[in-house]
Amino acid sequence: MSTTETTESRARGKAPAGERVADWADGRLGIYGLAKANMRKIFPDHWSFMLGEVCLYSFIIIILTGVYLTLFFHPSMNEVEYHGSYVPLQGQLMSEAFSSTLHISFDVRGGLLIRQIHHWAALIFLAGMFVHMMRVFFTGAFRKPREINWVFGFLLFVLGMFTGFTGYSLPDDLLSGTGVRFMEGAVLSVPIVGTYLAFFLFGGEFPGGDFVARFYSVHILLLPGIMLGLVVGHLILVVYHKHTQYAGPGKTNKNVVGMPLLPVYMAKAGGFFFLVFGVIAVISAIATINPIWALGPYRPDQVSTGAQPDWYMGFSEGLIRVMPGWEINFWGHTLVLGVFIPLMIFPLVLVAIAVYPFIESWVTGDKREHHILDRPRNAPTRTAFGVAWITWYMVLLIGGGNDLWATHFHLSINAITWFVRIAFFVGPVVAFIVTKRICLGLQRRDKDKVLHGRESGIIKRLPHGEFIEVHEPLSQDALHTLTAHEQYKPVEIGPTVDENGVERKVKGTEKLRAKLSKAYYGEESQIPKPTVEEYKEITSGHGHH
């Protein structure tokens, strides 16, 4: 065949080296096929799409710095006397884990920097995932076909929390040890098996000599291994589904508008990795994080005030702090509700947001693919639910830092605790109502703009003395963008009696779905978007301004 002939003749020393390497790889991996599909893949551009990138890059940074830290860290709880270069702690008894962390911080050149990059990147990773998740939530990017990827992302967030917890517990310092003790108390509260779980977890009584080594293998191998798999899956699905985009001229549910991976996104995304890394390095140069030398080694009989977990664990801390101390004793057994209820609400808070996409798709009954993102205002009930959830989360964060709120703002800690107890129930409801109203207001404003145009700021005086502001009609681009969203109609149960007067049985779930659908898409929950007729009637009218 002629093609083989040409390739062969070119391979005889004429093809450039890069091509020959690619040929070699193609013969074994079929890379040309992959590259054909992906090299010029189109990605849409929007600032909010970089939030996920922040997470990905901080995850890579955490892995790189984490590997470095394992070269020096000793995951052992053997007690040693400290003789390193940090003078204030010399002669103190501490675990090898703590003393090797001091070694990394004071004796390994650059060790402190890598430690701080590792910890800062972890905080940013979790914060990035939180904000990224909110972006996906509020724009409805979780809808079909992306529900599975939403769940992947959710799992990454939860696993990230526990990887963070096991990580900051490793140095065995006074602060993190207190957090581990809290965890032991929480495990003990589990009915029937709690005591056994605690003994198996700690290899006996707290603190024992095992938990650092056990947390270590969980922190560096088990959890990051699972997370790496999920990250890869997450990315493959992003590429496979193609990225979502906002409505706009030329953008439809059937296309994706943007710029190609090679070269634009290769440079932008690749460059962004360095930007994120650079910023985290500078933060680590100027802002100390987790100064374990100031906290001291862990002792179960010592504690410092203002003890706080890392921010992403703060809401669980809030749950445990504001819960009344209920304890029930019966037949020689203790039900520690004061700890066990918070322990059960902790996953519920997270699951509440995780299952939302499935609830919404059940209510809408919509089986189509969605690639155009919603503006939050155009999905008022979803947006209100999201804000209610954030309010719930933030109220618990306030509860988790009730002592710091008290000391920094000179408030009564009892008052804050009671505020959180009440706001836990009331806050989300208020947030829901307020958000929905705001969304509807914004929808009305959009409708106004479409029908009456944009306020131009030009004031005109008419011959008879009246002052008016000139409104400029919108361009077709803007008109299209503001009216591109689709509005669902509430699901009807339909007549419950057929033409012969025989009653049809209506299932409870069907009724619930109709009710929810009405709450989502009824008259009170969305402003009908302007129609072409309305637009024409108004624009063709005389004397309109």
Next chain:
Amino acid sequence: MSSQDIPEENLPAAQDAHGAVGVADDKDPFADPGLPPHEHRIQDIDERAAKRSERTVALLFTVSMLATIGFIASYVAIDADQSVYIWPLGHISALNFALGMTLGVSLFCIGAGAVHWARTLMSDVEVAEERHPVASAPEVKAKVLADFKEGAKESALGRRKLIRNTMFGALALFPLSGVVLLRDLGPLPGTKLRHTLWSKGKLLVNMNTNEPLRPSDVVVGSLTFAKPEGLEEHDHDFQKEIAKAALMIVRIQPDNIKDKRELEWSHEGIVAYSKICTHVGCPISLYEQQTHHALCPCHQSTFDLSDGARVIFGPAGHALPQLRIGVNDEGYLEALGDFEEPVGPAFWERG
């Protein structure tokens, strides 16, 4: 150089976007007008601007190289224990600051250079790519279902129920081995959580001075932490034992003690309570001498030490266990037994 210096012939043709906005589609003014025309950047039409961008990118990459050299130089030149005054951060580690800043600058400049390059010099023409439905075509589905049926039939799994059932049994059972292997993660609890090192006759040793306490050492209003005699920091089990045995000693005027048993178990108003919070086990460390309230700094459980250490605020579920104390022949404070109830957080078997 300002935009006025651009040669006239390079300027884009004046667009008619200014002034009145026309709606292209009379029938449906909301219809999708399609992708807007590409607007040229200054670099697309003016080679001098493009050259400027090129130099900016090159400068950023060069700064990055210099910063990396700075990183290596700092690593070699600066001592690990050297501190430096940086406004407004104060005295900080010179090495950490130098390494972090140089690393940060070298990375940031690579990123900034790449992004600037992409934004100003690479094509910014927006392209539309078609999407295809994720779900497979009906023919594919039909083929897969047929293949599966064929495969299932050939396996005879549906027909040979005995194989199927025993296989499920085997697969369901074998993970049990893995569960059993976890048994030795720790010993069984037994009654370990019910006992501490305290026993009759054990002296109360001051945590700070490591000396046995006499009643005269404990003055009204003070807070003293104690451990049982014989427990030393170097002991193998120190952490585990102190996690249960840590003691908090205060002296209250006997008239001010409201709880009858508390008074009985005290010595001349000296009362000894477990220091471990009954909520989730933090050591209680804050004492308010006027009100006799002890506060756990972790979750703010507050206990009234003059009233049987009952909980007056916060999430703790029950009072702190009290240790019965007295004075021995030599005048030292001693325990009159172990705690009568388990110390620390509650658990199922506590009762």
